[in-house]
Amino acid sequence: MSVGTPRGLASSGQKPITEIPHPLSAAEESLSPGPDVSISSGGDKDLELTNGTLVENSSPASASSTSTSALLSRLQVEDNFEADAADLYATTETRDLFVTVDDPKKHVSTMETYITYRVSTKTTRIEFDLPEYSVRRRYQDFDWLRVKLEETQPTNLIPPLPEKFVMKGVVDRFSEEFVETRMKALDKFLKRVADHPVLSFNPHLNAFLTAKDLNKRQGLALLTKMGESVKHVAGGYKLRARPPEFNAMGEYLDTFSQKLGTIDRIAQRILREQSEYLTELREYASVYSSWAGSEEELQRPLEGVAGCVTTCCGALEDLSENMSQDFLPVLREYVLYTETMKNVLRKRDQSQAEYEGRLEAAVLRKQEDRTPMPLEVEKCQDKMECFNADLKADWERWQCNKRQDFKQLLIGMADKNINYYEKCQTAWESLVTVLQDKQTEDKTSIGSHVPRRSGKSPPLMTASLVQAPWILLDALSDQRKAVGHSPHEDAGTCWESRDLMVGMGMRANRLKDRAAETFDIFVNSFFHYIPGYKSSKLLGYTVYILTKIYNINIFFLA
């Protein structure tokens, strides 16, 4: 098994851009290269082998510590579960099944109206007759597939589907938004199934992806579903002791789904508040506009402000839309996924209970008439152990996926917010330039302008003193650049020096604060690159605090 297989970039065919993780996260993926190679060879074996042999190897990897020994063990392990999480960066030759869901279309028939989606498949597997397929499927078909998978692979975790029935009532089943959201969820479902080493070889999946006409019987599917749940209730066997690792899983799932619910509620609340904020902002912009109408000199500045506020409205709208369309659905889907996981746990418990029950009965009988262990008890034991192993493997995979998915989701949320603020900042900065030009024009022909005092008591600097901080900030920014600062913080200096140029009317205290801020950033960036930087940082801060206490002018210090 060679470890040195070169990793291709995310050119993995039809993966949409939203599913490709942030380039920086690749740093972690690179820690577990090699094992991908084993997939194509090991893939066929998976159907026959139980996952038990692979599970033991994967457990040290799941501890995921950054110590070198763990690193090495991960490299050596035939760890196709880590690889699954990392397979977004897998080379195309190791992943041989790509599926996509897109192109929703409305179908109107005499009986009903429904939406179908195009399911495209690209594969090199021999189980498939053709290398490419393209079929149309509706939600019912996905549901059928899911049921069939649950039936045939009871010990595996099947990814969830989006909700069948729309509870809200007001939401239009055929609205663009709803269809878009549902399609993304269906796409995710199929991709998860296709990426699963066991599920992807299920013949029902094959049929789903290739058959022109799914010959399914809806009624049977429904009955089967009901039958399963009935089986659970009438299981009859009581579980004595659950092994601790499954207990931990159960507890984790409970807490996790609770937190997810809270996050969902918070996100919804934020959306509501934002929409009210948007309404007020629009009104605010219109007041500036109407005021501009009655002014002469001030007309342009006021119109400018109105324009800026309107731009911010637009940006806020975009942000809210993004959150409701991208963030919330994925969050909700994870709630479903968690529920599915809980169900699998319950089934496992059932199988353990059944085994233990039968074992007890057999032991009692054995003591009486010395017959050998009945076959069915052994079968039960096998089933339980298989279940345990499958579950553990799926659990690992689920955890990995969850981490990836949430990382992406939350980073996306942060990005959208940063985007919003950047748009607003650009708008206001362009206004400042416009206003400033006019102001410098006017300052040369100054009338009897009374200098206005505002802000806290520290004095306005005389002209000469005001020069000093500009020079200081320039020097600081040069130093920062030399130390190799990250790009997004440099924007701060440009803003700061430009802001300082905005007339003497600016508050002197803010000047001091900003200088302090710059010093702070300077300390941060400079000391970060010194080994043992934390202690140097502490020293730096102590010095800074001392200067504040003794009120030494910070300019002289630098």
Next chain:
Amino acid sequence: MMAENGKDEAAASDGESADGTSSSLTVERDSNLLRRMEICVAEAEKRSGKNAIGMQETFTVYLIETRPADAAAEGRAQPPDSVWRRYSEFELLRAYLILTYPFFVAPPLPEKRAEFVWHKLSADNMDPDFVERRRIGLENFLLRVASHPGLSNDKILYRFLTEEPCWKEAVYETGFQDKADSRLRAFGATFRVRSPQKCFIDMKQYSEELQSHTSQLLRARARVADRVYAVYKVHGNYGRVFSEWSGVEKVMGDGLQSAGHHMDSYAASIDEILEEEEHYADQLKEYLCYAEALRAVCRKHELTQFELETASQDLITKKQQRDELATGMVRTFSFKGVTNKLFGQEAPEQREARLTMLDELIAEAEDSVRVKTAEREEHVQKAWADILRFKEEKDKDLREALLSYAAMQINMCKKGIQVWSNTRESFLKM
């Protein structure tokens, strides 16, 4: 702190020559108090005392410090003279200035009660933030008055700034309250005046528009502040839930925990941001007050014009009466004409007496017209000059206010980007 005033006077003195109203005052006297004196409102203090009804009350007094300008220039470390004044005394001063100089647009005082309050901001007059903002507003008022070429030489103003006892009595002694126009008369003048100057009418219209726009803006801004406060604070909940969640996560724990902290700081940042915005609101409130003062000046013009017209009309009527009496011709319907017809013409002696009386009245009326014309002229001249000065100042001030508001918004965006970038970094570590 005193050094700043040196700069103020430098800036103010630059503008001196451009101002036309100094022509009415002698050149030797500095027409700008600020040139001769440094003024600042340094502190605020709580006092209690008995008020007019004899009840105990707590109020805030403000310390006014003044120092002759040349002392600072020569480097003499002379301690400033200081006077403690209450808000109500400032109000009295302003009322005095308005009535004594009805042709000047009086600089605004900070608001008496906190208005346009959004929900978190307290409406309490004792709140330290409110007191601080009021101190700044009072200082600006004094600076504006002291740099006004017309107002700054007033004796009462000088005594307000320098001597504490007996100032109130001195103000009342000037009898400024007698100059107050009866409300009814002023109101009536608006409708009955026939030919006020167009520019004043337009300016009055403008002042009403300015008033309505600034108050609309203040209200809208308060509502926006309310909403943005809510949005930021709800994000604080993210902080809590991320922290709780990080407790059950092994790998994602650290990243989530620090993300939670950043969300907390994001939620906390809005308080400072909105407090800064209050300064912008204060500037708008000043111009709300200024608009009222401008309107008052325009209405005063209408009043003087109306009085002049009334006096002229009176004169014309009296002259007519005299003519009638002298010539015996009745041109218009008059009581005299009717009684003449009924009772016959009166005796020539009576007519003579009446004529003399009328002549006297006419002389009086002519005097009155002269006085009123002079008044009106004075008012028009001074008021218009001051209005122009006000316009310029308003344009500059409001432009500066808008600039600083834009800078505040940029600051807010910067902070937002910073926090979310940090949060993003934390998520990356997950």
